[in-house]
Amino acid sequence: MALVHYPVVNKSGDTIASAVTNLDLHDISRAAKTYGVKRFFVVTPLTDQQVLVDRIIAHWTTGAGGVYNPKRQAALELACLTASLDDAVAHITETERDAPRIVATCARVCNSSIEYAALREKLKTGKPYLLVFGTAWGLSEQVLEEADFILKPVAGRSHYNHLSVRSAASIIMDRLLGIDS
């Protein structure tokens, strides 16, 4: 999985780099650990944000946080800071000896989106997949265009589709990797 802070769009549709949210790292790491995700990439090119991410991860993996709460340590150990999505792809390609298929997520309906059941089947093949989430108002068009697949948006019972990225990532992992749903 990857949580992207650049390139994403703001409320007006401009491409921006968003700020890192501490609870995104916690919530998404914990869900990733629950669902057996191998690695959680936190993507930001901003140096000051990289320092922050490094500090948060270090506190919970090698610092005092890990001693206080080993369950949180086990989750945050999945987190890996990269400067770009390409760096995350390179990391997976090296570790898995195979380039990952990139699955972008998007709250808007796209023509060619892949269904949950279809992606669930693909994941069973054991080939590497990288599931990509955007912060702020979502992934930039460029990331969506370059992805191998765009996952169908999460549908609830209303036309309201403004879940937090923490909620969306949790629900999507459950739909793709959950048991007994």
Place this chain on the structure above:
Amino acid sequence: MALVHYPVVNKSGDTIASAVTNLDLHDISRAAKTYGVKRFFVVTPLTDQQVLVDRIIAHWTTGAGGVYNPKRQAALELACLTASLDDAVAHITETERDAPRIVATCARVCNSSIEYAALREKLKTGKPYLLVFGTAWGLSEQVLEEADFILKPVAGRSHYNHLSVRSAASIIMDRLLGIDS
């Protein structure tokens, strides 16, 4: 739905009142709005925490937040502060003219837990149900004992069961009320 800050347990199993987390209100309101939940009760008996919850809700419903982001306003309008779970039950009983069945959630496996499919069917009857989530280390034994049902824990692909309450609430709403999962 209700998010309970008292009575819940801490790491050692003692019954405590937990502090309110701003992002819990946002994430769970947004998910509740997505899944057509009628009301999101934020339960705390602590006066200073009630002031905080009131301020957060007011900022996003009648204050500047709602003007800045009407989508967030639509979500936070579901939030309703109560001093106890009993008060939430009384509120529903008055509004729905029928006492709700109480469904407690718990990360531990219980003998008599209800399955998602079974609860999904019950929800279709249109009778009022109150889905209850605990903060901190979860709902106290007393709440679990007094509930009509205890929902089966969310199962991932590992033995790790330490989702945030924001993630668990989102996933459970999707399992019970989601479409196309």
